[in-house]
Amino acid sequence: MAAKKIDGKTVAAELRAKVAAAAQQWTQRHGKAPGLAVVLVGNDPASEVYVRNKVRQSEECGISSYEYKRDASCSEQELLALIASLNANDAVHGILVQLPLPKHINTAVILESILPEKDVDGFHPVNVGRLSSGMEGLVPCTPYGAMALIQSVHPKLDGLNAVVVGRSNIVGKPMAQLLLARNCTVTIAHSRTRDLPEVVRQADILVAAVGQSEFIRGDWIKPGACVIDVGINRVSAADGSTRLLGDVAFDEASNVAGAITPVPGGVGPMTIACLLRNTLVAATQSRGETLPAI
Numbered sequence: 001m002a003a004k005k006i007d008g009k010t011v012a013a014e015l016r017a018k019v020a021a022a023a024q025q026w027t028q029r030h031g032k033a034p035g036l037a038v039v040l041v042g043n044d045p046a047s048e049v050y051v052r053n054k055v056r057q058s059e060e061c062g063i064s065s066y067e068y069k070r071d072a073s074c075s076e077q078e079l080l081a082l083i084a085s086l087n088a089n090d091a092v093h094g095i096l097v098q099l100p101l102p103k104h105i106n107t108a109v110i111l112e113s114i115l116p117e118k119d120v121d122g123f124h125p126v127n128v129g130r131l132s133s134g135m136e137g138l139v140p141c142t143p144y145g146a147m148a149l150i151q152s153v154h155p156k157l158d159g160l161n162a163v164v165v166g167r168s169n170i171v172g173k174p175m176a177q178l179l180l181a182r183n184c185t186v187t188i189a190h191s192r193t194r195d196l197p198e199v200v201r202q203a204d205i206l207v208a209a210v211g212q213s214e215f216i217r218g219d220w221i222k223p224g225a226c227v228i229d230v231g232i233n234r235v236s237a238a239d240g241s242t243r244l245l246g247d248v249a250f251d252e253a254s255n256v257a258g259a260i261t262p263v264p265g266g267v268g269p270m271t272i273a274c275l276l277r278n279t280l281v282a283a284t285q286s287r288g289e290t291l292p293a294i
Helices: 008-030 045-060 076-087 107-113 125-133 141-153 172-181 196-200 250-254 268-286
Strands: 035-041 064-070 094-097 161-165 185-189 205-208 226-229 233-236 242-245
Touching (some): 008 045, 008 141, 008 268, 035 045, 035 076, 035 268, 045 064, 045 268, 064 076, 076 094, 076 107, 094 268, 125 172, 141 172, 141 226, 161 172, 161 196, 172 185, 172 205, 185 196
Parallel strands (some): 035 064, 035 094, 161 185, 161 205, 205 226
Antiparallel strands (some): 233 242
8 A cells, every 4th residue: 555645835824824813912911023034045945945945935924024235255254244233123033044164164154153042943952952952942943844745644652662763963963853742763773873764664753864866765664664755866868857865765665664754845844933933932932922822
């Protein structure tokens, strides 16, 4: 039997609707909308498209969006000065610096300069530490979205074996922490893992975040497993066209898995929806309020 396709577009739309309703209530209470500042340095085409989508969806959800574009020649000091001004701006509740940054700018320095309470990407060391310690904080958007998709299939995760393939600070490590917090038994696998296919075969829940198209094959998948494919790889075809592929060989895995996310249309739509939720969380916490359950 073919696997259930997990529709990230639908789950993301449901989350955005909840964010929009809560943002409207917040605006009515405070007389102004929650604010998100998006900083883009350089003119990377993929980043520009992503930023446009963030700005558009923010406005559709009733969140004020402030866009700051800087040339690729922008210095690290200039960027730090911009972030300092946004940290001090009460109308801005969330700050997102679009990655990657030009090579002459130290990404870690920039991310650490954002106030933790405005770090809607969840990358600041304080928020990383809070997640690791099981404390409240702003959680990286892609892992948070992936977790929402997992729980749309498995509302209760206690005791399930979860394998995360990939150990990045952006996806792999925070994903493992979220799964641990929900009482999964978690393995983080990576390029140095011995007998990776056999490790993957133990997974009731598999999260693939390796950045290599169709790296994980169908015969690696445990029958009935929930497969979350975080990979977005643009691959060229012989005719010169391109298409997006995930890290999992979708057609093969669909014949074995119980549920699987497609690429595109799976985890991708969740990332921006979770960014908007984080912005609302930051705005709510800035007033000492409690966010409704969304």
